Amino acid sequence: MAEPFLIGEAMTGGYGGADILHGCTIAVEPGEIAVIVGPNGAGKSTAMKAVFGMLSLRAGAVRLKGEDITALTPQARVAKGMAFVPQTSNIFTTMTVEENLEMGAFLRRDDIRGTMDQVYTLFPILKEKRNQAAGELSGGQRQQVAVGRALMTQPSVLMLDEPTAGVSPIVMDELFDRIIEVARSGISILMVEQNARQALEIADKGYVLVQGGNRFTGTGQALLADPDVRKSFLGG
CATH class of the missing domain: 3.40.50.300 (P-loop containing nucleotide triphosphate hydrolases)
Structure with missing residues (x-):
């Protein structure tokens, strides 16, 4: 096996x-x-x-x-x-949605825009709210930010x-x-x-x-x- x-x-x-x-x-x-x-x-x-x-x-x-x-x-x-999304405290509430996604890519040295487009395709509401503070989002939208941020690490x-x-x-x-x-x-x-x-x-x-x-x-x-x-x- x-x-x-x-x-x-x-x-x-x-x-x-x-x-x-x-x-x-x-x-x-x-x-x-x-x-x-x-x-x-x-x-x-x-x-x-x-x-x-x-x-x-x-x-x-x-x-x-x-x-x-x-x-x-x-x-x-x-x-x-490996990427891990904890149950709580999994986003930066004072940062915008887009800044949260950028933080997810902190280890990367390449162009992250393609991955960000993929996250926005997966979660269209995040694109709509990309300039909004993540702490202002609903619980479900916050979870989308958390998952999206993890996906930014590829x-x-x-x-x-x-x-x-x-x-x-x-x-x-x-x-x-x-x-x-x-x-x-x-x-x-x-x-x-x-x-x-x-x-x-x-x-x-x-x-x-x-x-x-x-x-x-x-x-x-x-x-x-x-x-x-x-x-x-x-x-x-």
Whole structure:
């Protein structure tokens, strides 16, 4: 079996106290949407942060394109093609939309205008509001700015922590549609999501975590159809 494009394998660790992750494995291929779901306190965001290098692992490894990146800082992982959008504090509220996007490209030394045009094509409302302070936007529009800023790094992997938290169902559907478009461009999507049923509907691959370990793994459709998953995690 060929190694996955990105894998956090048998990850064990936490934030310095007791371990939160216990042998957890998460992987994603190019152009694929992998979704991490599970109950509150299951370690979903911790697993994502571990893949991005935001906590030290006591055991396990993270590999990107076959290269062991376990010891790399998050900044070094960004340079390798990983982008992470946290759930909160993910935009500069006093800067304009366009300035936020420019900040996303701070590592680049080439012409960023083509990428900015792609972001504006993906999120037309941002082009319309490009000279407006990002803090004045609605919650859903702020999330679009955050995702757009991450895309300015031209990542091969886009990691999203609860991208639809606090937005209306209509905005959630729209965000998921845009996420599907990003994946179709060949970018790997790794996403933690509270709206498990809706997330699994768009997922190529799903991971159900419980107490920091893998409980169920399968395609999004297989997990949606699994009676145990439905009873325990999807409300029947």
